[in-house]
Amino acid sequence: MKVLDPQGRTWRVTRRWLPWRPRRRYLGPSLNLDVVDGLVGFLVALVFGLVVLPIASFVFLTGGELVLLVVLLPAVTLGRVLFGRHWWIEARLGFRPYWETEAGDWKESGRRIRAVAESIERGDPPMRTLGEQEPEPTRPTPYDPPGEGA
Template sequence: MKVSDPTGQVWRVRRRWVPWRRRLTGWLSDSWGWASLGDDPISLIVFVVIGIPVLVITAIAFAELLLLLLLLPFVLLGRVLLGRHWTVEARKGLTIWWEETSGDWRASATRIADVAAAIERGAVPEQNVDRPDPAAPQ
């Protein structure tokens, strides 16, 4: 659920579908600014210095996405069959600001609505995430 506080800051309050946070969020958005390759040695140096790291980061992000897609059905089955609790998180912009474990699907939906309404009123939750995602803009 996307809401704005009285100052106009955009917040997102949602369930986290998997028990972990993605680590490479935001890395690839800045990485595609390099020029096309030419035939001169300078272009080779630019490709080695910029292009290869971009390709490695892209491969790692793609592998993480594939792993996420492979594990997601099992995680969801475990949540449904074993009654695992959902984590509700509030993001200030794209930075995780607050999170809390809040019970089953219905309880987490209620908690999302409560937190979103509180943010709209100006009662912003206190930050309880130690290290916000450094790749996400404020």
């Protein structure tokens, strides 16, 4: 379910279909120009870095997880539905994971998704449990020295 909070940020509240969260990977080329010798070597390295390396990286780095995902997704989904396994729901701010919790069976997880989405629309997002924590604002304590203007 896609919702907007009062600040206009997009949130996605969904079930997590797999027991794990797929990893995001950087698949950009890593062209080391210090090893290239001469113009021909530079051109070969440039073609390799811009064409071959990204394709090979994509195939090798995501291929294993992609195959595993395609093979396991039907089995995991069927097992969850037939055997009443609990679903996990998650809230993503944009596409970045922000919060997750175990939510019960299919109907209960649907109710929880709607409740969390309504809460976000009201401006009351869940407490962050995933990703980087935002630093807490610091407040002066009675033991801090007074500021320079005092």
